[in-house]
Amino acid sequence: MKLSALHQSYLNRRSNSFRSPTSLDSSVDGSGKSLIAVFWLILHCLCCLISLVLGFRFSRLVFFFLFSTSSTNLYSAPFRPDLPVKHLDVHTIGRNLDPGANGTVAMATKSSRVVVGRHGIRIRPWPHPNPVEVMKAHGIIERVQKEQKTIFGMKSSKMVIAVTPTYVRTFQALHLTGVVHSLMLVPYDVVWIVVEAGGATNETGLIIAKSGLRTIHVGIDQRMPNTWEDRSKLEVFMRLQALRVVREEKLDGIVMFADDSNMHSMEFFDEIQNVKWFGTVSVGILAHSGNAEEMVMSMDKRKEMEKEEEEESSSLPVQGPACNSTDQLIGWHIFNTLPYAGKSAVYIDDVAAVLPQKLEWSGFVLNSRLLWEEAENKPEWVKDFGSLNENEGVDSPLSLLKDPSMVEPLGSCGRQVLLWWLRVEARADSKFPPGWIIDPPLEITVAAKRTPWPDVPPEPPTKKKDQMPLSQGNTVVKSSSPPDTANITSNGEENKTGKIRLR
Amino acid sequence: MKLSSWVLIFLLCNLTFLSSISAFRLSRSQPTERISGSAGDVLEDNPVGRLKVFVYELPSKYNKKILQKDPRCLNHMFAAEIYMQRFLLSSPVRTLNPEEADWFYVPVYTTCDLTPNGLPLPFKSPRMMRSAIQLIASNWPYWNRTEGADHFFVVPHDFGACFHYQEEKAIGRGILPLLQRATLVQTFGQRNHVCLKEGSITVPPYAPPQKMQSHLIPEKTPRSIFVYFRGLFYDVGNDPEGGYYARGARAAVWENFKDNPLFDISTEHPTTYYEDMQRAIFCLCPLGWAPWSPRLVEAVIFGCIPVIIADDIVLPFADAIPWEDIGVFVDEKDVPYLDTILTSIPPEVILRKQRLLANPSMKQAMLFPQPAQPGDAFHQVLNGLARKLPHERSVYLRPGEKLLNWTAGPVADLKPW
Numbered sequence: 001m002k003l004s005a006l007h008q009s010y011l012n013r014r015s016n017s018f019r020s021p022t023s024l025d026s027s028v029d030g031s032g033k034s035l036i037a038v039f040w041l042i043l044h045c046l047c048c049l050i051s052l053v054l055g056f057r058f059s060r061l062v063f064f065f066l067f068s069t070s071s072t073n074l075y076s077a078p079f080r081p082d083l084p085v086k087h088l089d090v091h092t093i094g095r096n097l098d099p100g101a102n103g104t105v106a107m108a109t110k111s112s113r114v115v116v117g118r119h120g121i122r123i124r125p126w127p128h129p130n131p132v133e134v135m136k137a138h139g140i141i142e143r144v145q146k147e148q149k150t151i152f153g154m155k156s157s158k159m160v161i162a163v164t165p166t167y168v169r170t171f172q173a174l175h176l177t178g179v180v181h182s183l184m185l186v187p188y189d190v191v192w193i194v195v196e197a198g199g200a201t202n203e204t205g206l207i208i209a210k211s212g213l214r215t216i217h218v219g220i221d222q223r224m225p226n227t228w229e230d231r232s233k234l235e236v237f238m239r240l241q242a243l244r245v246v247r248e249e250k251l252d253g254i255v256m257f258a259d260d261s262n263m264h265s266m267e268f269f270d271e272i273q274n275v276k277w278f279g280t281v282s283v284g285i286l287a288h289s290g291n292a293e294e295m296v297m298s299m300d301k302r303k304e305m306e307k308e309e310e311e312e313s314s315s316l317p318v319q320g321p322a323c324n325s326t327d328q329l330i331g332w333h334i335f336n337t338l339p340y341a342g343k344s345a346v347y348i349d350d351v352a353a354v355l356p357q358k359l360e361w362s363g364f365v366l367n368s369r370l371l372w373e374e375a376e377n378k379p380e381w382v383k384d385f386g387s388l389n390e391n392e393g394v395d396s397p398l399s400l401l402k403d404p405s406m407v408e409p410l411g412s413c414g415r416q417v418l419l420w421w422l423r424v425e426a427r428a429d430s431k432f433p434p435g436w437i438i439d440p441p442l443e444i445t446v447a448a449k450r451t452p453w454p455d456v457p458p459e460p461p462t463k464k465k466d467q468m469p470l471s472q473g474n475t476v477v478k479s480s481s482p483p484d485t486a487n488i489t490s491n492g493e494e495n496k497t498g499k500i501r502l503r
Numbered sequence: 504m505k506l507s508s509w510v511l512i513f514l515l516c517n518l519t520f521l522s523s524i525s526a527f528r529l530s531r532s533q534p535t536e537r538i539s540g541s542a543g544d545v546l547e548d549n550p551v552g553r554l555k556v557f558v559y560e561l562p563s564k565y566n567k568k569i570l571q572k573d574p575r576c577l578n579h580m581f582a583a584e585i586y587m588q589r590f591l592l593s594s595p596v597r598t599l600n601p602e603e604a605d606w607f608y609v610p611v612y613t614t615c616d617l618t619p620n621g622l623p624l625p626f627k628s629p630r631m632m633r634s635a636i637q638l639i640a641s642n643w644p645y646w647n648r649t650e651g652a653d654h655f656f657v658v659p660h661d662f663g664a665c666f667h668y669q670e671e672k673a674i675g676r677g678i679l680p681l682l683q684r685a686t687l688v689q690t691f692g693q694r695n696h697v698c699l700k701e702g703s704i705t706v707p708p709y710a711p712p713q714k715m716q717s718h719l720i721p722e723k724t725p726r727s728i729f730v731y732f733r734g735l736f737y738d739v740g741n742d743p744e745g746g747y748y749a750r751g752a753r754a755a756v757w758e759n760f761k762d763n764p765l766f767d768i769s770t771e772h773p774t775t776y777y778e779d780m781q782r783a784i785f786c787l788c789p790l791g792w793a794p795w796s797p798r799l800v801e802a803v804i805f806g807c808i809p810v811i812i813a814d815d816i817v818l819p820f821a822d823a824i825p826w827e828d829i830g831v832f833v834d835e836k837d838v839p840y841l842d843t844i845l846t847s848i849p850p851e852v853i854l855r856k857q858r859l860l861a862n863p864s865m866k867q868a869m870l871f872p873q874p875a876q877p878g879d880a881f882h883q884v885l886n887g888l889a890r891k892l893p894h895e896r897s898v899y900l901r902p903g904e905k906l907l908n909w910t911a912g913p914v915a916d917l918k919p920w
Binding site (some may be wrong): 030115116117118119120121122123124127128130131133134136137139142143144145147148149152501 | 509533535591670672674693695721722723725726729745746747750751754755758759760762763764766784814815835836838839840842843845846847848850853854856
């Protein structure tokens with residue numbers, strides 16, 4: 001079908017109509033044949049030269065004007081203005097040039113409306129998408145997908161109960177908005193239980209209200225400590241509080257733990273619908289600190305280390321169920337913390353890798369009926385939640401079970417990584433405007449100590465306007481050159497609260 | 504004798520039924536609809552017992568040696584001729600007794616002379632065909648008995664038995680004069696075209712079944728692409744200005760819809776081509792240099808509704824498969840309004856088309872699996888041949904009557920091969 005230039009030379013195509021007299025018609029006598037051939041050759045060369053000068057197929061244009069039939073159509077807005085856009089019937093041309101053409105050629109065009117030859121490229125006057133049609137198409141896509149869901153998808157879907165421990169800090173809005181968007185995309189019913197350390201604040205309340213989901217905002221009085229160790233302990237306490245809420249309200253669905261800095265894939269929510277009582281999924285662990293320079297350095301260091309030491313078995317950064325060949329749960333994969341021994345972050349804003357616990361809560365999902373006081377068919381291998389003693393040390397959801405081997409591995413037995421664990425926090429002394437809204441707008445511009453952009457462009461000549469009298473006695477800092485560190489450090493840190501715009 | 508043959512046939516049917524359980528399973532749980540074309544509900548007919556085919560034993564220079572010289576012929580889209588022979592040699596419809604045969608098959612591989620790029624050159628094919636026919640005419644009496652009217656040939660090239668890749672030249676040559684009375688099994692089909700003889704059987708081009716099955720994705724993956732197409736819009740090597748290739752239809756698709764978010768069209772060769780087709784609702788199947796293309800087969804296998812942009816095309820097994828109900832036909836002149844046409848199709852019609860496409864017998868009929876399975880393209884060809892039986896009385900010539908002109912055609916074709 002696709003013809004290469006190899007056996008279809010350009011010359012062949014161009015001289016298509018000219019060669020037919022010599023090849024097909026052998027009845028013309030010899031001398032006349034050579035005269036006609038010479039004449040066509042000269043004409044052909046002339047047309048070639050003219051086409052070379054003009055830049056389009058002059059010969060076709062000539063024949064069009066000489067032998068045009070009534071079936072020519074000119075199309076509006078031709079995209080290629082150099083191309084003589086016309087509908088040619090090559091057989092009429094062929095017939096004029098080649099009086100001895102086969103009768104079959106005429107037969108092809110007699111009753112068929114399809115003709116061979118050069119056709120125009122039809123372009124409509126406004127070749128751009130029509131919004132009404134785009135919407136109709138999306139309606140069709142939705143209908144098709146709905147049909148697919150009813151045929152192949154879940155017959156009955158359970159509600160998703162998301163449990164998120166959080167507290168107010170610089171990156172809270174960043175992380176929590178990610179969770180908001182993930183939960184908004186979930187195609188099932190969602191109840192979101194947000195437990196906040198330091199009491200339920202408006203800040204958090206505003207973020208979760210934007211989701212439009214049914215939320216239960218619980219506050220606990222303790223403030224979040226500033227070491228990772230203590231933080232995870234408090235988070236466990238907060239999650240258990242949320243589970244108590246599930247038990248009291250008798251919420252019916254599947255409980256999953258959506259830590260606010262984790263990333264969830266939509267397949268995760270589809271997969272957990274398959275859980276019967278207690279399931280576990282594989283969690284990808286991103287144990288880097290998030291500091292770009294640190295990461296680059298550690299990458300280089302790591303490469304050096306790899307070259308020096310032979311083969312450290314590469315640790316898969318995945319925490320999740322381990323199965324044998326018959327897809328039965330035999331244990332758990334744990335994140336290998338040995339490479340980070342002694343180098344991990346202790347305080348929340350340490351510039352070092354943050355390590356996960358042995359088994360993160362986010363990798364487990366449970367049927368909410370396990371937590372109820374009275375539920376039919378509740379399996380015996382589950383401890384009664386009401387009588388759980390927290391002081392005994394609950395470090396992972398497995399403490400809720402008497403028999404951990406009854407856990408169901410999900411995501412094709414842990415082979416699919418459905419969510420990603422990450423802990424990134426800003427510096428402890430970082431400040432941020434409440435609600436991340438700067439109102440009224442700031443009046444002072446200060447160049448930051450470190451910018452990701454190597455060359456800060458010079459200030460535009462409207463600098464004079466910046467020097468107009470200000471309402472308060474704040475000094476005006478000229479920032480015409482790249483980081484004027486002397487100027488800035490003398491004024492104090494760039495992180496001062498108040499009306500300073502950070503660039 | 505008769506009873507035992509009926510018992511044998513009954514047992515054979517049972518065996519084929521049992522083997523169909525392990526057959527090429529493509530549609531798993533989607534509800535489907537029965538397909539019945541203009542010839543009735545014939546897709547699942549079993550040709551065994553309805554006809555007998557005699558396969559000529561040609562010297563291997565016509566088939567095996569050609570294949571040995573270039574084994575790429577087994578994988579390209581013209582491989583149907585090779586697999587047809589292999590299927591017939593071991594099929595129950597084959598008979599070794601030519602006296603009782605209804606149809607005669609001539610296994611000659613005319614589309615196996617490949618360029619280094621893999622494209623078949625048709626320049627020697629007429630001579631090869633002619634030489635094969637001369638051979639069978641001189642060694643067996645069956646050709647002269649009917650002048651080939653009960654013989655069939657597989658000619659899967661671009662324009663069938665016109666043996667040329669360029670349409671004008673193909674039209675100029677016409678069908679090989681010696682094949683005037685034979686039945687042609689070809690991929691090319693266009694109404695009122697010289698190269699489509701009346702009574703020809705149109706088959707789909709060969710597409711490798713294993714390759715397609717290995718790219719299946721879970722059926723619950725939602726179809727999120729509205730229109731999908733991958734291929735050339737302008738054939739810059741052979742038609743730099745555009746307007747010749749595909750009669751300007753592909754170029755029109757590009758110019759009108761290149762910035763339309765609903766149309767996922769490009770000239771790239773992605774590795775996820777088959778997977779993407781399974782995520783699309785409509786797949787464009789425009790004409791190229793010839794009106795047919797393997798895209799139709801791929802679209803049917805992957806459940807994507809084919810949008811056929813080729814005026815007057817005759818689709819494979821047109822009497823057995825109601826293509827109007829399954830695909831969407833768009834005239835070449837309506838290509839600029841393709842988005843309006845496609846979005847104005849009611850969703851119920853689209854769902855019905857998808858149900859028809861999900862019918863396993865539909866998918867099976869488009870394939871040439873090895874070994875052959877019931878309902879596949881081989882069987883549809885035999886069904887088509889069986890529907891043409893019994894031969895009319897006029898097929899058999901009176902002694903001494905000659906209808907074919909053995910010296911017709913271009914002089915170059917008369918040279919021996």
